[in-house]
Amino acid sequence: MSPTITKSQEYYQDQANPSPGTAIEPSASAIAQGFAQGPNSSPLPKAFQPLTIRGSTIKNRIWVSPMCMYSSEDGFATDFHHAHYSQFAMRGAGLVMVEASGVLPEGRITPNCLGIWKDEHTVNLSRIVNHAHKYGAIMGIQLAHSGRKGSTIPLHLYGTRNTLYATESEGGWPDNVY
Numbered sequence: 001m002s003p004t005i006t007k008s009q010e011y012y013q014d015q016a017n018p019s020p021g022t023a024i025e026p027s028a029s030a031i032a033q034g035f036a037q038g039p040n041s042s043p044l045p046k047a048f049q050p051l052t053i054r055g056s057t058i059k060n061r062i063w064v065s066p067m068c069m070y071s072s073e074d075g076f077a078t079d080f081h082h083a084h085y086s087q088f089a090m091r092g093a094g095l096v097m098v099e100a101s102g103v104l105p106e107g108r109i110t111p112n113c114l115g116i117w118k119d120e121h122t123v124n125l126s127r128i129v130n131h132a133h134k135y136g137a138i139m140g141i142q143l144a145h146s147g148r149k150g151s152t153i154p155l156h157l158y159g160t161r162n163t164l165y166a167t168e169s170e171g172g173w174p175d176n177v178y
Helices: 007-014 029-034 079-090 121-134
Strands: 049-052 056-058 095-104 138-144
Touching: 079 095, 079 121, 095 121, 121 138
Parallel strands: 095 138
Antiparallel strands: 049 056
């Protein structure tokens, strides 16, 4: 009994076993079966093609969204941030967005959120950006102000007490939220 060949396997077998990454033109039967549409004008799928926006060319369309990591100290990026953001650049992401960064100390969600209200904050951030650029990634930053959510405890402390507000002894600013 011979093995059953699916339509998708048949489509790829028709391509004479091209090496990975080689552009392949779909056959008329493949188009009719819905596996491809029209000629392939690019050797790469759209996700891996460069994109230019306002004079900046991003090497591909794989972008990393900003994530609140609650790992800074007085708003400063740490070695954790360097490792966290660098991994995406090293693995080929075209654009890496740095987490919500408070434009004022009171603009952070928690005392452990990243900040950019002091010139000194740019030193560690520049280190991350320079490292990402070595791998061809473009870096972005999400500027933020938490508003009424300010001075709350980091997520890992949720459920450990009756309130979500960070006290002054924890580095919070419960009386200065606006």
